[in-house]
Amino acid sequence: MRNTSKSLREIISSGGMARVMAAHDPMSARLVEEAGFDAIWASGFEFSAALGLADVSLVSMTQHLDNMRRMADRSSLPIVADIDTGYGNAVNVIHTVKQFEAAGASAVVIEDKAFPKVTSLIAGGRQDLLPIPENQGKIEAAVSARSDPDFLIIARVEALIAGRGEAEALERARAYEAAGADMILIHSKQETPDEIESFIATWSGSVPIVIVPTAYPQMTEARARAHGKIGMLIYGNHAIRAAVTGMQKVFAQIIAEGGIETVNEEIVPVSEIFRLQDMDEVKRIEKRFLR
Ligand code: SPV
Ligand code: MG
Numbered sequence: 001m002r003n004t005s006k007s008l009r010e011i012i013s014s015g016g017m018a019r020v021m022a023a024h025d026p027m028s029a030r031l032v033e034e035a036g037f038d039a040i041w042a043s044g045f046e047f048s049a050a051l052g053l054a055d056v057s058l059v060s061m062t063q064h065l066d067n068m069r070r071m072a073d074r075s076s077l078p079i080v081a082d083i084d085t086g087y088g089n090a091v092n093v094i095h096t097v098k099q100f101e102a103a104g105a106s107a108v109v110i111e112d113k114a115f116p117k118v119t120s121l122i123a124g125g126r127q128d129l130l131p132i133p134e135n136q137g138k139i140e141a142a143v144s145a146r147s148d149p150d151f152l153i154i155a156r157v158e159a160l161i162a163g164r165g166e167a168e169a170l171e172r173a174r175a176y177e178a179a180g181a182d183m184i185l186i187h188s189k190q191e192t193p194d195e196i197e198s199f200i201a202t203w204s205g206s207v208p209i210v211i212v213p214t215a216y217p218q219m220t221e222a223r224a225r226a227h228g229k230i231g232m233l234i235y236g237n238h239a240i241r242a243a244v245t246g247m248q249k250v251f252a253q254i255i256a257e258g259g260i261e262t263v264n265e266e267i268v269p270v271s272e273i274f275r276l277q278d279m280d281e282v283k284r285i286e287k288r289f290l291r
Contacts, residue, residue, distance in 0.1 A: 008039055008078045008106050009150040012183070012208055012231040017224060020234045024050040025067070026074035028239040030276060037235075039078040039106065042068045045119060046240040057116030061087040065099055072104035080154070080234070081105040085115045089134075090141035097145040097153070107152035109185055109210075110142055112159075112172060120161045121189050121215060127162035132172055136179045143180035154210055154232075155181035160188045166199055177205045183231055185210035193219045200227050212236040 011018045018038040023029040024046035032040050047067055048055040061083075068081055081100045086093035093110065100108050111117065112135040114128040130138075135155075142153045155176035159169035173184045184207055188195045193216045200209055208231025213219035224230045246267075253263045 006038070007150055008080070008152055008232075011038060012152075017221070017230055018232045019221065020080055020232055022046045022235055022237055022239045023071055024240055026070045027276065028243070029071035029075040029077070029079075032239065033075045033077045037077070039080055040071060040075060041234050041236065042071060042079050042081045042105070043236060043240075044082040044084050045237050048119075049237075049240045055119035057084060061092075061096055061099070065103055068100065068105060069103045078106035079104065080107040080109060080152075080232075083108045083110055085113055085117050085130075086110045086138055086142065088115060090138045093138045093141045094145040097142045098147075101146055101148065101151050105151070107154055107182075108142065109154040109156050110138060111156035111185075111187075112176075113162075120158065120187055127158060129158055129162050129164070132175050135172070136175045139176045139179035139181050152182040153180065154183045154185050155179070156185035156187060156210075158187060160186065160190075160195055160199070166195075166202065169199055170202060173203065174205060177207050181207060183208050183210050185212070185232075185234075187212055189215045192216055193223070197227070200229055203229060208232070210234060 008018055020039040020041045021032040021035065021037040022041040022043040023032050024043065029040050042064070044059065044064065045055040047064060048059050051059060053059060064081070064083070068079060072079055083096050083100060086096050097108055112130050114130055118125040118127060120127070139153065139155050146153065157169050157172045157176070159165070159172050169186060173186065176184060184205065186196060186199050186209055193213070196211060196216065196219070203209060209229050210232040211219065211224060211230055212234045214236045221233060224233050250263055250267055254260055257263070
């Protein structure tokens with residue numbers, strides 16, 4: 001179910017801002033599409049969490065790849081694949097980019113942390129960054145590995161997350177742009193948009209910026225667009241958080257009430273799941289071919 005939606009390259013090169021929602025499995029990918037987002041964020045955080053694991057490079061490249069392929073199979077939206085550190089050095093990055101492109105991704109995000117990485121939003125996390133030249137080589141390798149020129153290589157700068165300050169963040173962003181990155185993802189865990197807005201104001205590069213405003217939710221889409229430099233806004237973990245919210249609430253209600261009678265009103269009917277499973281199609285096939 002590929003390539004029926006507007007390509008990310010199209011949105012970005014026309015000065016638009018793609019709204020990208022996280023997913024962790026084919027069902028959430030489908031719901032992202034139905035809700036009207038422009039693309040799916042194949043989030044490492046979400047997929048790790050869905051496996052009950054911490055987002056610290058425990059999940060393998062092939063697990064991520066298989067999951068992304070399953071999502072691509074059930075959705076026509078472009079997929080922005082979170083490939084963490086690229087699973088190694090420039091050699092590994094080349095292999096990873098080729099695999100994700102072939103599996104149907106429209107973009108990859110590569111972060112400048114050392115492998116194994118530690119999830120960015122954790123308080124007091126160990127945030128080891130690669131030296132700039134080493135990561136620059138990895139971005140160049142990624143650019144050299146793509147076959148479709150519209151496939152986006154997004155370089156993610158973790159300098160603010162690592163507490164290294166804006167000057168280093170800008171230096172890294174410039175180096176990755178020079179390496180051929182199509183966009184720069186600048187991440188922050190500050191609870192207000194100040195740090196990000198200061199970076200954006202100072203950014204004089206020619207490639208657009210990507211933000212993930214989980215920690216600073218005051219950054220609405222309108223506020224992000226007003227900067228004129230943001231080409232993509234990623235909602236980083238709202239699918240898994242919505243799922244956990246829903247399950248916690250419903251499970252608690254069933255335990256408290258000793259049954260499912262009242263909870264039935266609060267959850268989607270089974271028929272909605274049938275719809276999402278394409279049971280109509282199964283019925284059509286049965287009618288046509290079963291004899
Ligand atoms: C993810 O969703 O996997 C991300 C964003 O990389 S964050 O978890 O905020 O680092
Ligand atoms: Mg991630």
